[in-house]
Amino acid sequence: MDSARCVARGLRKAFGDLVAVDDVSFHIDSGEVYGLLGPNGAGKTTTISLVVGLLARDGGDVSICGDDIDAGAKVRAHIGYVPQEIALYTELTAAENLRFWGRMYGLGGSELNARVAEVLDLVGLAERAGDRVQEYSGGMQRRLNIAAGMMHRPELLILDEPTVGVDPQSRNAILTDVERLGASGMAVLYTTHYMEEAERLCDRVGIMDSGRLIAEGTRRELIGSIGEDDRIVIGFDHGTDLSAATDVLNAVAGVRGVTVDGAEATVLASDGRVVLAHAVRDLSAAGLGVAAVELQEPDLESVFLHLTGRALRD
Template sequence: MIQIENLVKKFGSIRAVDGISFSVQKGELFGLLGPNGAGKTTTINVLSTLLPPDGGTASIGGYDVAGDPSAVRRLIGIVPQEIALYQDLPARDNLNFWGRLYGMSGKALRMRVEELLEMADLRQQAGQKVETYSGGMKRRLNLVVGLIHAPEVLYLDEPTVGIDAQARGRILELIKELSGSGLTVIYTTHYLEEAEHLCDRIGVIDRGSMVALGDKEELIDQVGDQDHIRFHLPTARIDEFTRAFSGRQDCVVSGVVRGKMELLATDGARLLPDLQSWMTAQGEQLEQLEVERPNLETLYLNLTGRGLRE
C-alpha cells in the first residue's frame, strides 16, 4: 500500500529525512518510532503531499506523492499532532464541515457523522463547543475527523501527546479497532510502549535515518535476549569483581556503563543471589540495582547511544 525508497527531505543544509526506505502492507499498523526531531513528522508531511520530497520516491496505493498528489490525497486521512479542529464549533459542525469538504452531503453525511461520534464516544457532547472538551475528548474527535471520508490510509502523528493515561488508553483502543477493520495506519510516536503495544511492524528513526526496521521480536533480537543488570560498585572493587564473574557461563561483564557496573545475564533472576552473596562477602551493600529486560528502548540506546526521550 505504501512504498518508500531512499526518501530525502532537506531544509537548507539540514537533511531532516535522509534516505529512508520502508513499505507498509494494506491493513498493517506501522509504527514510526523516534525522539522529537528525528524526522517522523517530516516523513508524514511528505507522505501527506504537504512537502515535496527532495530525493527518492514515495507512493501510496500506487500513486506517487510528488507526481500525482491529488490521487494520493483522496486515499489518505491525517491526524496531526495538534488539535486541528475549529474549537469554537461543536463536534458535529466540525465533522459536517470536513465531510462536506470531501463532497459528502445529505443522509450519507449525517449517518457517517453519527457513526464517528459514536466511535469517539462523543454523542452526548456533540452539540457542545470543542473548546469545552477535555484533552482526551479533543484527541478522540481529532482522530475521527481524519476518518470522515473513509480513507484507505491513515497517518496518526503522535495522537496521544499531552493526555492522561486513561484518555491515552481509550485512544489506543480506538486505533486497535481501526487497524482491525483493515485500515492501513502509519503511527508516529516517541512512546515505545505505544509502539510495542500497537504496531505490527516498527521503523526506528533517528536524525532522519531509519536505524532499525522489523516487527517487535525481530528488533529486540537485534539487542540479544540477555538481561542487563546494573548496580553501584566502588571503583576499588571493579578488578576484583571482573575476575570473579568473567569466568562464568551465564553472564558477561560489560564494564562500567552510565556510572554503574553492568552485567549481561542469560537469566538475571538466577544470577542475582550470587551477586548479592559476593557483595556481602566483600562487606559491600548491593545498591542502585537495575535489572532491564531487552526492549525497544534498549535497542534504541544501543543504536543511537541516546534515550528516546532525551
C-alpha cells in the same frame, strides 16, 4: 506487494545544510500499524509531510494504494492525515465539525449523517456529539481530530504524535482507538517518541534518528537483533544460603551467568520467562526461600540505546 497501502522509497529532504530526512524507505500493508519511533528532531514529521505530499521532496518517491502521490487529489483521498495541531472549530459542536469535514470530502445527505455517527462511535464520543468543542478536554479534542481525519474512509490513516500533552486516561482511549482501526483493516502510520506506545500498538516499528531509519522490524525482531540477555532479579529471604542458591541457579538450563549482591541474585538468560519458572521451582525444591522475583526484558528503549548510545528520551 498488492496489499501495500503506502510505499516510500529513498525519501530525502534537506533544510539548508540540515538533512532532516535521509534515504528513508518503508512500506505499510493494509491492517498494519506502522510506527515511526524516534526522539525530538529525528525527522518523523518531515517524513510524514513528504508522504502526504505537503512538502516537496528532494528525492525518492511515494505511492499510496498503488498510485504515485504526485498524481493529485485523487491519491490524497486515500489518506487521512491527523496533524499534531488540533484543527477544529471550537464554537461548533463535535457533530458540526465532522459534518464540515465530511462536506469538504464531498459527502452529503444521509450518507454524511451516517458517517458522522459512525466515526463518533469509533472514537467513543457518540454521547458528546452535541457538545461544543470548547467544552471538550484536550484528550477529547484530539480524539475528535482523529475522527475528522477518518470522515472520508481513508485507506491509510496518518497520526503524528496524537498523545502528546494528553492525560493518561485520554491517552489510553486514543491508543484503544488506534488498535481498533488497525484491527478493522485500515493501514496506520503512527509517529511517537514514546517507546511504550510503539511497543503496544505497532505491528512493525521503524526507529528514526537524525533523519535516518536506523532499524526496522517487529518488536520481537528489533529486540532479538541486539542479542541482549533478559535479567531475572531474585530477592531471597533473610538468612538464605546464597552460595547454595548460586549453585542451584547456575545449574538451571539456559542460565548464562549469576551475580550476587547483598540478598539479591541477578541471573542472565536469553529466554528469561522459561528460566525464571525453572529457577523458582529448583530453588524451592532445595528449600531456599525466594522473597521476590523481577523479570527485566530488553525493550525498544534498549534497542535505541544499543544502536545510538543514547536514551530515547533524556
